[in-house]
Amino acid sequence: MKAIVKQTKWILLQLVLLFCITNGGAQVKPHRHTHIKKKATQVQVKNTNRISDQYKEFSVLLAQASVSFTFPKGFREIAAVNNEDFSFDYAMEMPGKDFEVWFQVKSQKENWASYERSQNDSDKQLANPDSLYLDMGKAHATAFTGDRNYFVRNMPQNVLDRYNADAGKSYLLNLLDLPATKHYKYALLITLQRNHTGTIMMVCFTNEKDPEFFKNIDRATNCLKFKS
Known part of the structure; x- marks a missing residue:
């Protein structure tokens, strides 16, 4: 059992x-x-x-103007403004920081070739393409502010060297209250010129002109430069 x-x-x-x-x-x-x-x-x-269509188109413009670009850490791509008032090629923002930057890149190589050809033709009078960055900066600064009341200065040589540029200016702007600029209050507009090659324009937007704003400008604007 x-x-x-x-x-x-x-x-x-x-x-x-x-x-x-x-x-x-x-x-x-x-x-x-x-x-x-x-x-x-x-x-x-x-x-x-994957790479956005906006970035692909921007890359073509970068190559044409002999500009190198490295996407900076801490930023994300946003849609660039492109309308009757403002036309830009690429844009980024720092999430949660009330800070964004718009880019416009233009090749001046064809314009320079046309300018050189016009030197032998008395009937044609073309503006020197290497000075176009001045008119571009003034026009955009006026469009953003509605007047000519902004602070402008020449870019120092050490900054130009950092961008492999030959000339440049910066404009500190008090912005119009516009939907297109998302009602930002202030901006720093930077124009850079490399002779016979191209122009770069960058606009950094903020609501506070504090030390953090200028730190963010360094992070945003160091991402591109003319190729040496």
Whole structure:
């Protein structure tokens, strides 16, 4: 009788162990399925993080003007303003910082070639393309402020060297209250010129003219320069 009881207990123990193993295997399977789902999600995110059409078009302009660009840390791309009042090629913002920057890049190579050809033609009088950055800066500063009441200065040589530029100016602006500029209060507009090559314009927007604003300007504007 004892032998039968013992054998029965052993059989029950085996059944319990078998149930635990089977149940454990069933628990492992959903975990493996979850892991697969996570991998699929990661791939989806990676695929959606592709180069935007705006960046592709901007890259073409950069190449034409012989400008190098490295996307800075802490920024994200936003849609550039392109309307009757303001036309820019690329834009970025610092999330949660009330700070963004707009870029406009233009090649002057074809204009320079036309200017050189016109030197031998008395009927044609073309403006020197290497001075166009001056008119561009004034026009945009006036459009942003509504008048000529802004602070302007020449870019110092050490700053020009950093951008491989030959000339440049900066304009500190008190902005008009405009939907196009998202009602920002202030901006620093920078124009840079590389002779016979191209122009760069950058506009940095803020609501506070504090030390943080000028730190953010350094982070934003150091991302591009003329190729040496």
